Amino acid sequence: MAIQWFPGHMTSARKKAAETMAKTDVVIEVVDARLPEASSNPMIRELRLHRQRPCLKVLNKADLADPAVTQAWIDHYNRQPGVKAIAISGKKAADVAKIPGQCQGLAPHRNDNLKPLRMMIMGIPNVGKSTLMNALLKRKVAAVGDEPAVTKSQQTLDISPRMSITDTPGLLWPKIVHDSDGYMLAASHAVGVNAVIEEEVASHLAEILLARYPALLTARYGFATEGLDGIGVVEAVARKRGCLLKGRKPGELDLTKAAIILLTDYRGGVLGRISLETPESRSAMLATTPAPPDAGGQ
Known part of the structure; x- marks a missing residue:
């Protein structure tokens, strides 16, 4: 199943972002530290390179x-x-406080009341941009929610007389080229639930966990992972957690319920600290399934 999710407001949001980019000194791109490239929108890279803007790549949710x-x-x-990367947890004020200084280092010429530093925060849905905005401004200025695409419009606010920041809606791109990216994004709750089938997403997540973190599955659910594949993990979770369908033949497993349990445990960090991709795994994936020329580098 190829996962695609591109709500209508994202088209207008992209056009507005392109206009704002012309008046921006530094782009803050927020990505999910568990899947930094899968959660990096190629349109953001294209926009900032077109305008030759430096980028602070913020790997948020690093605590997960x-x-x-x-x-x-x-x-x-x-x-x-032109890129500087830092890892933070948006829930930690000390981590968030590092961001303005890092941006200042990327645009040292913008550092007074006449030439204030103009920052623009961008990223895909549900990577924590609004949480960062609220922490940077030290007040609630952006809606925060556990569903993707909570922010629908831009707003520019002053951090100080020498710094301003523009918040932007979460932007996905029209076509997710690599199926594995779609599954990782869905597992991490960056796409709307109406675009996914939980059992398939959980099965793909389980395949990654089997390859890299099998001990975490055993520790959390109490079953051995030897000989299991992705769907076998979801079935094992169903048996361990008593996920049974009602009104059917006795013992029939409720795989949807089990899939949601696995996905919820991953998203909340209950399973442990997990990364779904590495620079090496990304290179290997691209070598076997290269993106078409018009795919924006994804």
Whole structure:
């Protein structure tokens, strides 16, 4: 199943973002630290490169990600021209407080009342942009929710007389080229639930967990993982958690309920600190399934 989700407001949001980019000094791109490239919108890269704007790549939710893998991604991005990467948890004020200074370093010429630093925060839905906005402004200025695409319009606010920041709606791109990206985005709750089938998403997540973190599955649910595939993990969760369909033949498993349990445990960090992709796994995936020329580098 190819996962696609592009609500109508995203088209107008992209056009508005392109206009604002012309008046921006530094782009803050927020990505999910557990899947930094899958959660990086190629349209954002295209817009900022067109305007030759530097980028602070913020790997948010780093407290949920594998720290060794996160460091590998930081090193990967810091080798790219015009890019500075940091890992944070948007729930930690001290982490969020690092962002303005990092942006200032990318645009040292914008540092007084006559030339205030103009920042623009961008990213896909549900990576924590609104939480960061509220933390940066130290008051609630952006709606926060556990559903993607809560923010629907832009707003520009002053952090200080020398700094302003523009919040933008979460932007996906019209076509997710790689199926694995769609599944990772769905597992991490970056696409609307009406675009996914929970059992398929959970099965794909389980395949990754079997390959990289099988011990976390055993520790959480109490079953051995040897010989299991993705759907086998979902079935095992169903049996362990007593997920049975009502009004059917006795013992029939409720795989949808089990899938939601697995996805919820992953999203909340209950399973442990997990990264769904590494720089190496990303390179290997692209080598076997390269994107078409018009896919924006994804």
